[in-house]
Every structure is written in structure tokens, then in C-alpha cells.
Amino acid sequence: MLGSRLKFLRGKRTQEDVAKAISVSRARYSHYENGRSEPDTQTLEKLADFFNVSTDYLLGRTDNPDLIQEKNEESLLDPELGVFFKEIKNAPEDRQEQLRKIWEIIKSEGNREVEDD
Template sequence: MLAQRLRQARKAKGYTQEDLAKLVNTKKTTISNYETEYSSPSNEMLIDLANVLGTTTDYLLGRTANPSPKEAEKEMSLFFYDDLEGYDELSPEEKEVFREHMYDEARQAIELVKKLKKQGKRGGMYER
């Protein structure tokens, strides 16, 4: 599965094996070995490959059929909200509005954490 998906994703981006190898700091033969199932990438290399190819490690490994990282985020958010009381009673349109709102809230929370970390706030989870 990995070999086939890696090859498909590489070709979809218009990369040769040599192009991809340069982008992930390895050799063309290494990429060839992955695509022929002669060897498998390390976890770190798998992450690099997914990032360069604009997909997810789950897609490359065959855990999901959707190659889009954005769609994978939506699938994750849907999974998260499935058990939330009252969520199931919302219409599809209301669910979409809810998810967009929660996405905005989460993005703001991430920015706050980054800002606090940058300012060197002490205490709790921000201390390093």
C-alpha cells in the first residue's frame, strides 16, 4: 500500500524520484526502494515524505482513503464531536457552522499559547 500511494502522490506532484529524494534529503535509490517495497521509511522520513507531497502519513500507510490533510482534519473533528451531547441533533448546516466556530476557537487558542511561550511566561504548562 505504501509503495503504491507514495508513487501516486509523487507523480501527482510531478516529481521524479530524484526530485523527491532531494526534497527529503535522501538518495534516489532510497525512494526507489520505498516504491518497490524493498525497504520502508523511518517514521521521521514518512513524515517528511507526507509533508513534501502535501498528504498525510495515514494516507501513505493506507489508514485513510483521503489524501488531503485538510479533509483529514475535518474527519478528526467529526470524530471528536460525535460523542458531544446535542451534536447529533444539529442539522448538517448547523454542524458545519459549529465546526467552523470551533476551528476558529482552536486556532485562537493555539495563537495564544504560542504568544505566551514566546513571551516566556512562567508556570504551568508554559514553563520550559
């Protein structure tokens, strides 16, 4: 299942392109597609991130490649976070853009603090 999903998702990209993006050799990636070996958890997560799908989709646990299901599950673990995401989603576009900019500032401040330590 994993191999066929990887081939499908790769589309017109080369194996070399995907391998480079996830920091493995082309041969190793080819083994994943051909079912000769399985990626470790960290590599599986890199593949899911690269293709913008869930790890469950890659593993054949769901036929829905969207990450929405995983995000909904995460918000169930923290109901306050779920409410926050819903409010952002329903906010006017200009407000969403303001929040994105604020979030980028917060992230950059956090990165600077880590660099200063």
C-alpha cells in the first residue's frame, strides 16, 4: 500500500527530487516505492509532510489523504485550541491575515530566544 501511494503522490516528480527532499538516497526511496523496505517513523513523517498528506493515508489506514482528520483529532485533545481554530477560520480574511502576521512575529521571536541561549 505504501509503495503505490508514494508512486501516485510523486506524480511527475523524480525519485531523486523526493529523496533529496526527505534526506535519503534515491535508491532508498526506490525501495520504499517498490516495497523492498519500509521507512522509519521519522522518514514516514517527512514523506507525509512533503506530500502534504497524513501518515495514516500513506500507510493505507484511510483513503482520505487530507490532513483535516488529524487536525480535528488534535483539537479534540485540547478543546480550547479547537475553539480558537474555529474562530480564526470564521474570521474575516483581513483579520486572518493580521493573525498570520502576528503569528510569524511570535515564531521569529521564539527563534531569536533559542539562538540567544
